[in-house]
Amino acid sequence: MPAAAARVVLVTGVSRFLGARVANTLQADPGIDRVIGVDTVPPATTLGRAEFVRVDIRTPGIAEIITSAGVDTVVHLDLVTAGTARAKAKELNVIGTMQLLAACQRSPVMRRLVVRSSAAVYGSSPMDPAVFTERDEPAEAPSSGYAKDAVEVEGYVRGLLRRRSDLIVSVLRFANLLGPGVDSPLTRYLRMPVVPTVLGFDPRLQFLHEDDGVEVLRRMTVEDHPGCFNVAGDGVLLLSQALRRAGRPSVPVPSLSAFGGLGRRFAGLTGFSPELLRWLTYGRVIDTSALARELAWRPEHDSEAAFAGFVAARGHGGAAPAHLVDRLATALGRGGA
Numbered sequence: 300m301p302a303a304a305a306r307v308v309l310v311t312g313v314s315r316f317l318g319a320r321v322a323n324t325l326q327a328d329p330g331i332d333r334v335i336g337v338d339t340v341p342p343a344t345t346l347g348r349a350e351f352v353r354v355d356i357r358t359p360g361i362a363e364i365i366t367s368a369g370v371d372t373v374v375h376l377d378l379v380t381a382g383t384a385r386a387k388a389k390e391l392n393v394i395g396t397m398q399l400l401a402a403c404q405r406s407p408v409m410r411r412l413v414v415r416s417s418a419a420v421y422g423s424s425p426m427d428p429a430v431f432t433e434r435d436e437p438a439e440a441p442s443s444g445y446a447k448d449a450v451e452v453e454g455y456v457r458g459l460l461r462r463r464s465d466l467i468v469s470v471l472r473f474a475n476l477l478g479p480g481v482d483s484p485l486t487r488y489l490r491m492p493v494v495p496t497v498l499g500f501d502p503r504l505q506f507l508h509e510d511d512g513v514e515v516l517r518r519m520t521v522e523d524h525p526g527c528f529n530v531a532g533d534g535v536l537l538l539s540q541a542l543r544r545a546g547r548p549s550v551p552v553p554s555l556s557a558f559g560g561l562g563r564r565f566a567g568l569t570g571f572s573p574e575l576l577r578w579l580t581y582g583r584v585i586d587t588s589a590l591a592r593e594l595a596w597r598p599e600h601d602s603e604a605a606f607a608g609f610v611a612a613r614g615h616g617g618a619a620p621a622h623l624v625d626r627l628a629t630a631l632g633r634g635g636a
Contacts, residue, residue, distance in 0.1 A: 306332045308520060309370045311356055311399065312377030313346065314338040316480040317415070320513050321374060322349045325520060335368055337361065338377065356395040362402035365409070372411040373403055374520055378452065380417075380445045380483065392448035393455075400459045403466070411467045413519045414456055418472045418505075418529060418585050419446035423577040432586045433472070433527050446574040453527075469519040474531035474585060475578075477605045478509030479612040484575055490613060494542055498551040501539050502582025505531040508605035511598035515590070524593050529585040533601040538579065545610050 308325055312318035313336030322336040326349040334349035336342065341351055354360040356377055364370070377395060379388040403409045419441060421431045426438035441447045453470060460468050475485050488494065507530055515530055542549050591597050600608065 306372075307335070307368055307370045308333070308372045308374060309335045309337060309365060309368070310349075310374045310376060311337055312375075313342045313349075313351065314340045315376075316344075316482075317476070317509070317512065318342070318376040319344050319346065320480065320509070321376060321516050321520075322346050324513055324517050325349070325374075328517075328521060330521065333368070335364065335370065337364065356399045357390065358398065361399055362405065365402045365406050369408050370406065371408050372413070372520060373399070373409070374413045374415075374516060375399060376415050376516075378415065378417075378445070378449070385444070388445070389448055392445070393451050396452045396455055400455055404459055404463055409463075409466060411469075411520070411523070412456070412459070413469045413516060414452065414471065415516065416453055416470050416472045416527075417446065417449045418474050418531070418583060419574055419578070420449045420453060420472060421583055421585070422446065423502075423574070423581040423583050425581055427581065427583065430584045430586045431529070433529055433589055441574055444572040444574045467523050467525045469524050470527040471515060471519065472527065472529050472585065473512060474505040474507045474529075474602075476509050476512055477506045477609040479608070480509055481609075484572070486609070486613070488579070489541070489545060489547065489609070491547065494547045494549045495552045496538060496542070496549045497576075497580045498553050500580045501537050502579060503535045503584050504538060504541065504578075504582055504602070505535055505584055506602045506605040506609075507531050508598065508600035508608060511600055511605075515594070515596075515598070518594055518596070526589070526593065528590040528593065529587050530590055530598075531585055531587050531602065532598045532605045533587070534603055535584055536602055536606055538582070541606055544606065 308331055310318055310322040310325065313322050318336065319342045322334055323346055325331055326334040326347040336346050336349050336351050337354045337356065339353065339355050352364055354364060379391050403412055422437035422439050422441045424439040428435060441450055456468060456470055460466060511532065
């Protein structure tokens with residue numbers, strides 16, 4: 300869709316891999332005059348000609364930058380999914396978004412907002428529809444963690460649009476990202492030497508390759524595509540298929556609490572949130588046809604290819620050490636305690 304070029308773009312969350320990659324991609328676009336990346340700590344990788352400004356989006360400092368730089372497009376990627384204490388993560392996600400949107404509302408030159416949300420807003424439940432469209436409501440709304448934060452963020456975005464109907468707002472509900480640059484509770488789970496699964500369940504999973512995530516964000520930034528869109532690679536993988544392809548032995552556990560406990564005890568994992576555990580039990584599939592119609596484009600990598608790329612980058616698993624299998628068996632014999 301033809302659109303007036305974005306001239307000054309602000310990208311939040313550039314200290315993390317997705318924000319850094321998006322800022323670096325946008326700075327190479329000759330139609331964009333200036334790219335400003337903001338975060339509380341500097342990015343570990345270069346941003347090219349994009350400028351880094353240290354600012355906490357929870358503070359009034361973000362409004363000062365948007366106003367003084369004449370920002371006309373904001374790409375909001377500063378949503379914390381894991382690795383931060385829950386109370387702090389909620390403050391960053393919700394309070395930070397509120398401050399950012401308030402600054403956007405007050406700016407007379409603002410014209411476009413792109414928000415990375417998550418398919419986690421649909422929750423995961425045995426009562427879910429086979430496929431979620433953007434119009435579907437969750438059978439069980441997320442009640443905790445990042446998924447609940449994402450629901451609140453989307454609510455604040457809708458509120459901004461009611462107050463500033465002149466803005467072009469794009470909300471992208473990403474499936475779980477995979478790729479060489481992705482480090483998340485999911486990727487750490489998939490790299491466990493022995494992977495616990497939930498007894499009696501084999502969830503359907505979708506993935507989005509990080510390259511396709513960057514590309515859809517680029518398109519939304521330089522073109523006008525208002526609306527809410529599901530974003531995922533085509534097709535699905537069963538968890539059992541994914542683990543076989545990754546060469547990872549699995550052990551069924553009887554409950555979600557045992558699952559999380561085993562992850563912490565035998566692999567030192569953290570970030571096994573209730574919403575992630577439900578997803579690894581019931582799965583979730585989203586319909587991406589609205590995005591394909593809007594952009595006349597589909598992700599280059601389907602879910603299988605995104606997973607294959609992850610395996611190629613991170614290495615194929617092998618036989619689990621015998622002592623680890625014995626420890627798991629002992630733990631399971633005690634009810635996963």
